[in-house]
Amino acid sequence: MLNHKKLIVSHAPFWHNGSNITVRSYHTMLAAMPAVVFGIFTYGMPALGVLSLSISFAIIWEFLINKITKRTVSIGDGNAALIGLLLGMLLPATSPWWLVITGTLVAVLIGKHIYGGIGGNPFNPVLIGLAILMVAWKDYFDFNQALVNYDLGFAMVYPLAAAKHLGASGIDAFSTMDLLLGQQSGAIGTTFGLGLILGGIYLIIRGFIRWEISVSFLVGVGVTALLFNMSDPSRYVSPVFHLLTGYTLIGAFFLATEDSSSPVNFIPMLIYGAGAGIMTVLIRNIGSYVDGVVFAILLMNLINPLCDKIRPKALGKVV
C-alpha cells in the first residue's frame, strides 16, 4: 500500500467550462474602455487622475477590509477594480481627491463588504457610493458648476439640466449625432454614447451581462419619455434625448446589470429593467433630481429578491 499513487478524488462533474470571476470583471472593464479613453481625451489629466485614484483606492480599501476581517484577499478577482472604474466614470473630472476616496470607501465597505462580500450585496456597490456622495455633497454633482472652466468647443451646458429647467427649447444646441459622439458635458465616462453602446453589445455577445435587463431598461426609458413627450412636447424632451444623456447608457449596460443585485429569471429581468427605466424618467421629469438613473436602479435593487420569486415551474414540482 505504501507505493500507492495519490490520486485526486472529488465529486462530479470533472469538467468545467473555464469561466471565472476574474475574466468576467476584466472583460467588463475592457468593454468600458472606449468610453473611458474618450473621457480622458476630452477632460485631460484631471479625468485620468480621478479614474486612477478611484481604481487604486477601491483596491486598497478591499485589501484593507480583507485584512481586517481576516478573510482571503480577494482583490485578484477584479471586482474591486471594476467598482473603482465604474465609480470614477460616474464622477465629474473636477472631483476633489477626498470625494473620490470617500466614494470608493463607501462603495466597497457599505456597498459590498458589510453584506459579506461579492455576491452578497443587495444593492449595486457603485451606486451606493455615488448616491451617498450625491446626497452629501450635491454641489460637486452640478455638472454646469463643476465643469465651468472647461471649453471643449461644444455647448458646455449639462444637457439634462437644460432639459429640466428650460424644457424642449433648451436642447436646441444638441443634435442626436453630437450626443452619440460624446459632444456633451457630463461625467468622465458617461458622455460617449456610441462607445458605451459598443461596450454593452460586446458584453451581451460574450454573455457577461444579461441582455434582457439592458434592453428592457432602455425600452422603459424610451417608452416613458415618449409618453411624457406626447403629452407636452414643449416641456418634456424627446425619448432619444433621454436615452443618450446623463447616466442612461452606462446604467443600462454597466450598472443595472450588476450580477448580485439583479434578478436572473426571464420575466423578473424584464420587470426589473423596465421598472428602473420608468423610474429614471419619472425622477427626471417630475422629481427634483436632474438625473434619476442612480436612485431608480437602487430602488429596483430593493425589489429584486421579491420579483425573482416569479420563476418557471421546476421539473416534477407538485403544488
Next chain:
Amino acid sequence: MIKRSFIGLTKPLLKYDAMDVKTPAPLVIQPSKKVTLFLDKAFNFKDTILFKIGDTVKTGQKLSYSEDSDAYVISTVTGTISSITPFDADYGKTYTAITIDVSENEEIDDQFSTLAKEPTIDTLKGCLAFIPGNLPIGLFSSTDASPSIETIVISGVDRDLFITTNQNTVMVDGKAIKQGVQILKQITGIDNIVIVSPDYLMQDAGITGAEVRVVDPEYPASLPHLIMRDVLDQVVPAGKSCEDMGVFFISAEAVASIGKAFSEGQIPFYKHFNLIKKDGSSILISARIGTPIHDILNAFDVTLNDKDRLIIGGPMTGIAVFSDDYPVQPDTDAIMVQDRDNIPLVSDYPCINCGECIRICPANIPINLLVRFLEAGQYEEAADQYDLYSCIECGLCSFVCVSKMPVFHYIKLAKYELGRISNAEATNA
C-alpha cells in the same frame, strides 16, 4: 475539455459521442493476475460465509454470501480466492470484496447451462445479477408494496459524454437484444418494451422487436427523467423515481447479455466500456468484470501519476476513485483518466448570482437560491421551497458555475443527508 465559447449568449453544446460505423470491434483485455468482485452485502466476521480463502472457483461459478442472504457474485475467472475484505464505497455503501488469483487453465462452470434451457424469473434473479450492463434486479423482485411496472425502457443511448457502450451494443448486438427482449416479455409478462436510441441507430434498433423512440443527441437528454419527459410524455413528480411511475430503465447491454446468456447457455462476463485517455481520445474496450483498472491502463500505456484523477464513468456524472486497483464492475461504462494539469478545481467563492446555472438547468431549479441554503446546511428548507428533489443530477450547474462552486456536490450531499434523517426517523418511529 469543452470550454465556454467566445459567444457566451448561447448555451454550451455538449453532444453525445456517436459511434463511427467503421469503429473496430472492442479490444479485449485479459486480467493479468487477479480480479476483484464486489458482493453487494456488508462484510461481517460473525457471518458464516459460504466460501473461504483458498477455495478454488470456476469461471461462471456462483458464490453466495450465506444461507440466509440472496447476495451473490458470479466468478468471472478460474482461480483461487486470495482475500475477502470489506469495501466501503461512496455514500456509505459497503461491499464484500472478493479477490481471486487467476489460474492458467480455465474451467467453465456448467450449472447455468442446464438452467438456461427454460428461462424463468428465478434463474434471472439467481444467476444473472452480475451480467455486463448491470441488471436492475428490482424489476424482477416485485412485491405487493412496489409499484407495478408497465413499461420497460431499453437505453440504446449512453448516460454521459464520451461513452459509446450502449450505442455499440445496439449497432453490433441487435440479435442478442432481440432475444433478450423476447425473454423479458416472456418472463415478466410486460409487453410494452421501448428502446430509445439516437436517430442514426434507428435501423439497428428496429430489428430488436421493441418499439423504437429517438433521443436528442445533446447532453443531458439521455438521463432517465428527461427521457420520461421528452420521449414518454410523463413528468416524474419531484422526489419520485421512474419506477414509481411504472417505467423501468435497463441498459441495452444488459438486455443483450440476457439474450446471450440464455441462447448460449453461458453467463457473459465481458464488460464493454470506453477508456478515455488523458488527451481526450476514447477507445472501446472489452474486459472481464473484476479486472483491475491498472491492467487496462498498462495495456494502453496510460501512465498514472500523483495528483492525476481516475474516474469511473463519464466527465459529468462519473465517480472519482482513489486507487487503480479498483475493478471493472457490471455498471462501469467508462474509465477516464485526467492529467493533473487538466483538473479544474472547485473554489470556496460564494455565488455571485450571474444566472448561468439558471439558464442551463434542464429541470428549472432556482439554483442561485438553492445553493445558498445548501451552503448553510439548511437542507429541509432547500427541499421544501427550492426544489432540491427536482434535480435530475446532470452536473451542468457545476460545469458552468463562474464561481466554480461544487453545486452538484452540494445537491448530492443534501439528498444523502436528508435520506439519512428520514431513515433514522423511520427506524425510531
